[in-house]
Amino acid sequence: MERYEQDPVRLVVFDEPLPEGAERDPGVRAAFDDVAILREQLAFIGTALAGSGDGAETAAVSPPPRPRSRRRRVLRPLLAGAAAVAVLGTGAAYLVAHNGVPEGEERAKPTAESVVACATDIAEGTVAKVEQLGGDDGVRVVLTVEHAYKPTTAQPRLVFTAQDSGASYFRTGARLLVLVSGRPGEAPVTFREGDRPPGDFGEDVGKVRDGLEYGRKWVEKALPGSIGIDCSDPG
Amino acid sequence: MAVVRKARRAGSGDLLDAALVDRVRAILALGGVPHADLQDGVQQVRLKLLEARAEGREALRSPAAWCAVVASNIAMDWHRERRRRERLDERLTALRPWDTTQPGGEEARVLSLSVAEGLDELPLPQRQVLVLRFYADLPVADIAEALGIPGGTVKSRLHAAVRALRARLHTDEVV
Incomplete structure (x- = not known):
């Protein structure tokens, strides 16, 4: 693995696209991990000390779990007050929302194969930049692509817009698998490193350690069956 | 007032x-x-x-x-x-009991206190840009414009702050 000569902290804190290959450098990955910890701790400390607006300090505080190891850092979001999407990831939340469709209505239920078929881009990578759009238009996310599923000859960066849950789901340095839909108005589906996998709400893809790994297996399982599916039907 | x-x-x-x-x-x-x-x-x-x-x-x-x-x-x-x-760590410690029944509760508490102490030890200008960048999620350019300082100054303060906090976390062996 090519050693990255530049100071990895510079790459993490500055608003600049990552140079080619930087995302594979262990020093850069470690810097991203540490900054992700700092972000979560700032959110926790600030919220804990600020307390509620009525002047009472927080009664009992639950700090975010300590990261287990540098190599397989599993960072979980602060759960208190976090939206479901920030806890489960939009991919798992999508599956939760679309499960439980009554028998006989399979045509209306989007399958994994149809979601994959109707995605224009499917890629895994690291969030390089997040920009707030005006009003309720959400955020614009720039992802440095590390692995492209669709198309296989994807560009080094994938840019998409999404609604942020308000708990800063999309953070610089976060590792995501993203499916950008080709259907107008349909939000992207994402699976984030460190999030809980969907468990009973999801499909059986075997044992996984987090939402990101679940997403990889979910996509890989659906890809063969997605070929030839017609995306013109919005159902 | x-x-x-x-x-x-x-x-x-x-x-x-x-x-x-x-x-x-x-x-x-x-x-x-x-x-x-x-x-x-x-x-x-x-x-x-x-x-x-x-x-x-x-x-x-x-x-x-x-x-x-x-x-x-x-x-x-x-x-x-x-x-x-x-000091932030004194105020965190003074909060009503931390929920140490959560997985990794005590270790997580130690991590939070380490970050709080590191934050307190930063020079004020570094602390300010760190909070604006990584809590308020403001881009570097917006921070520079709002504070009326060059973008390079924001970057150097951020760089110094993150390096100091990372060193603190590693010295305290909480990461």
């Missing part, structure tokens, strides 16, 4: 929604303002927002970002005015 109380009596309606108030309070707290002074800090932000709108001044991209910068400046002013400040 007298100016803040006048604004309250003016009763112009709340310019800050509940979520923004919480965010402003957190930025003030991260900046070292004690809990007892947070509400006054929020009132100062409201007043400045009123003034900016009355003067037709262009805010940052969003009110949330503008309020974040104003709150961080108020925290800086608080430190300049007051000699004594309560």
Whole structure:
């Protein structure tokens, strides 16, 4: 693995696209991990000390779990007050929302194969930049692509817009698998490193350690069956 | 303080929604303002927002970002005015009992205290840009514009702050 000569902290804190290959450098990955910890701790400390607006300090505080190891850092979001999407990831939340469709209505239920078929881009990578759009238009996310599923000859960066849950789901340095839909108005589906996998709400893809790994297996399982599916039907 | 109380009596309606108030309070707290002074800090932000709108001044991209910068400046002013400040780690420790029944509760507590101590030890300008960048999620360019300093200065302060905190976390062996 090519050693990255530049100071990895510079790459993490500055608003600049990552140079080619930087995302594979262990020093850069470690810097991203540490900054992700700092972000979560700032959110926790600030919220804990600020307390509620009525002047009472927080009664009992639950700090975010300590990261287990540098190599397989599993960072979980602060759960208190976090939206479901920030806890489960939009991919798992999508599956939760679309499960439980009554028998006989399979045509209306989007399958994994149809979601994959109707995605224009499917890629895994690291969030390089997040920009707030005006009003309720959400955020614009720039992802440095590390692995492209669709198309296989994807560009080094994938840019998409999404609604942020308000708990800063999309953070610089976060590792995501993203499916950008080709259907107008349909939000992207994402699976984030460190999030809980969907468990009973999801499909059986075997044992996984987090939402990101679940997403990889979910996509890989659906890809063969997605070929030839017609995306013109919005159902 | 007298100016803040006048604004309250003016009763112009709340310019800050509940979520923004919480965010402003957190930025003030991260900046070292004690809990007892947070509400006054929020009132100062409201007043400045009123003034900016009355003067037709262009805010940052969003009110949330503008309020974040104003709150961080108020925290800086608080430190300049007051000699004594309560250390973040002392205030965290003084909170009612931490929930150590959660997985990794005690280790997580140690991590949070380490970050709080590191934050307290940062020079104020570094602490300010760190909070604006990694709590308020403002881009470097917006921070530079709002504080009236070059982007390079923001970057160098961020760089120094992150390096110092990373060194602290590794020295304390919490990562």
